[in-house]
Each structure stands twice: as structure tokens, then as C-alpha cells.
Amino acid sequence: MPELPEVETVKRTLNTLVKGKKIDRVTVTLPRIIQRPAEIESFCAALAGHTIQEVGRRGKFLLIHLDDLVLVSHLRMEGRYGVYSSDEPVEKHTHVIFHFDDETELRYKDVRQFGTMHLFSPGEEMREAPLKKLGIEPLQDGFTAELLKEKLGNRRSFIKPVLLNQHIIVGLGNIYVDEALFRAGIHPMTQADSLNDEQLKRLHEAIIYTLQQAVDAGGSSIKSYVNGQGEMGMFQHQLQVYGQEGKPCVRCGQLVEKSVVGGRGTHTCPSCQPRS
Numbered sequence: 428m429p430e431l432p433e434v435e436t437v438k439r440t441l442n443t444l445v446k447g448k449k450i451d452r453v454t455v456t457l458p459r460i461i462q463r464p465a466e467i468e469s470f471c472a473a474l475a476g477h478t479i480q481e482v483g484r485r486g487k488f489l490l491i492h493l494d495d496l497v498l499v500s501h502l503r504m505e506g507r508y509g510v511y512s513s514d515e516p517v518e519k520h521t522h523v524i525f526h527f528d529d530e531t532e533l534r535y536k537d538v539r540q541f542g543t544m545h546l547f548s549p550g551e552e553m554r555e556a557p558l559k560k561l562g563i564e565p566l567q568d569g570f571t572a573e574l575l576k577e578k579l580g581n582r583r584s585f586i587k588p589v590l591l592n593q594h595i596i597v598g599l600g601n602i603y604v605d606e607a608l609f610r611a612g613i614h615p616m617t618q619a620d621s622l623n624d625e626q627l628k629r630l631h632e633a634i635i636y637t638l639q640q641a642v643d644a645g646g647s648s649i650k651s652y653v654n655g656q657g658e659m660g661m662f663q664h665q666l667q668v669y670g671q672e673g674k675p676c677v678r679c680g681q682l683v684e685k686s687v688v689g690g691r692g693t694h695t696c697p698s699c700q701p702r703s
């Protein structure tokens with residue numbers, strides 16, 4: 428699933444490709460992708476004639492700001508956007524097409540069909556699901572070690588599932604949680620409310636560092652993620668524990684282990700992340 432760095436990369440790419448383009452009409456061939464409004468006809472009719480002003484991001488969601496409308500899009504497992512000339516053949520699993528008035532199209536392709544789109548009036552999107560209850564943005568200035576401490580202080584569960592919870596901090600998924608916990612030297616099964624100030628400081632730094640490095644590398648291409656231009660991200664080459672089971676730890680040489688924490692495959696170094 429794309430995490431914050433991958434969605435940020437798609438956002439940046441889309442801004443270079445579709446900003447300023449005017450939607451002529453919209454075609455939807457898989458109605459269940461469209462969650463709001465309930466009627467597909469209303470969705471298509473509402474978007475016709477509108478111009479894309481800017482593409483933003485909140486957590487793992489893309490926010491396509493148009494004049495008078497905001498389209499909130501979640502790629503879930505394998506959703507992808509691409510911009511094509513309208514005479515190019517439409518690939519299989521393309522479910523939504525935004526036809527622009529300049530003979531180009533933004534196409535949304537989703538093999539697994541788990542992606543969603545919600546259409547709102549500007550401002551309304553932050554007051555309703557799916558964005559309403561999202562937690563802190565870790566790459567924004569407001570994310571401090573003190574705030575992390577406050578958010579984790581009363582959580583009596585393992586740190587890994589707490590970090591995956593989008594209502595607390597947004598954008599982290601399985602890859603970047605494993606990487607950040609390794610960098611901070613914290614075992615994923617440590618109780619969130621038991622972290623001391625030193626560990627919280629290291630974790631705060633590790634979350635920001637890991638996500639920022641991944642954004643700078645254009646995200647990670649683990650299974651099928653590609654940005655809006657069909658290019659692969661490069662951060663998978665910098666992963667230190669995720670997917671590295673059986674290989675020597677980059678810090679201490681002990682072999683990286685894989686286990687299951689909170690139902691998710693989890694990668695750790697037994698010596699750098701001792702279980703307290």
C-alpha cells in the first residue's frame with residue numbers, strides 16, 4: 428500500500444501534469460470506487476467544466492482541488508494515476524477517466540479495486556469522513572517530540588500498531604514504521620505508554636528522517652507502486668530492515684528477523700532493538 432512518501436510523490440507528479448487542466452467530462456466504469464456522491468451521474472455532472480487548481484495531500488489521501496470542488500482520492504492497495512493522450516488505448520483495470528478539453532486524460536487504474544473517491548465542496552472535506560478524524564501530519568512543523576509524547580502517553584498497546592493508527596499520526600504504513608522503529612532502536616512490541624523521553628526523542632527524529640528521506644527518493648517501489656508518470660521510486664534501495672530478513676543488520680551485523688506484530692509482518696534487528 429502506498430504510504431506518505433509514495434502519495435506525496437504522486438501528488439507532486441500530478442501537480443506537474445494536470446494543474447490548470449479543465450475537465451470536459453468524466454467516465455466511471457466501476458461505480459463502487461465513487462463513494463460520494465451516491466449517484467455516479469451526479470459525480471460526473473458535478474466535475475464537468477471544472478479546472479484542477481492544485482493537488483494536495485492529507486495523510487495517505489490525495490486532495491484534488493478544483494474551482495468549487497475537492498476530490499479526495501485514496502489509492503489503497505494498487506491505485507494509480509496516469510496522464511495520457513485521449514487517442515491512446517485505455518488499459519485494462521482503468522475505472523475512472525477525467526477527459527480534459529485539450530485531448531488529454533487523467534486515468535485512474537486500480538487492479539485490486541479497493542481505491543475510493545469522495546467529492547466535496549471546499550472546506551466540507553475536512554469535516555467529514557474519510558479525512559475528519561485523521562491524526563497529525565508528521566512532516567509538518569506542528570509535529571514535535573512533546574506532541575508525540577502526548578499522543579502516545581495513554582496508549583496501552585504495542586508501539587507498532589499505535590504508529591500504524593491513522594487517527595494518531597498519519598502516513599505511516601508497514602514499511603516506514605519498521606524503518607523508523609529500527610532507526611530509533613525501539614522494539615515494535617514495546618508498550619507505547621512506557622517509552623521514556625530519550626526514546627520518544629529518538630522516535631520523533633526517526634519518523635521525520637525516514638519519511639523525509641523516502642520523499643526525497645520518490646518513495647519505495649515494493650510491489651507495484653509507481654508515481655503518476657509511471658516511474659519507480661528508489662527508496663527500496665535504502666531500506667534497512669523492511670524486507671531484509673536473514674541479511675546482516677547494517678549497524679551491528681546480526682541477522683535481521685521477521686516476526687508478526689499486531690497481525691503485520693515485522694522486521695527487526697534483535698540486538699539494535701532489544702525487547703525491554
Ligand SMILES: [Zn+2]
Pocket residue numbers: 676677678679680681696697698699700
Ligand atoms: Zn543491529
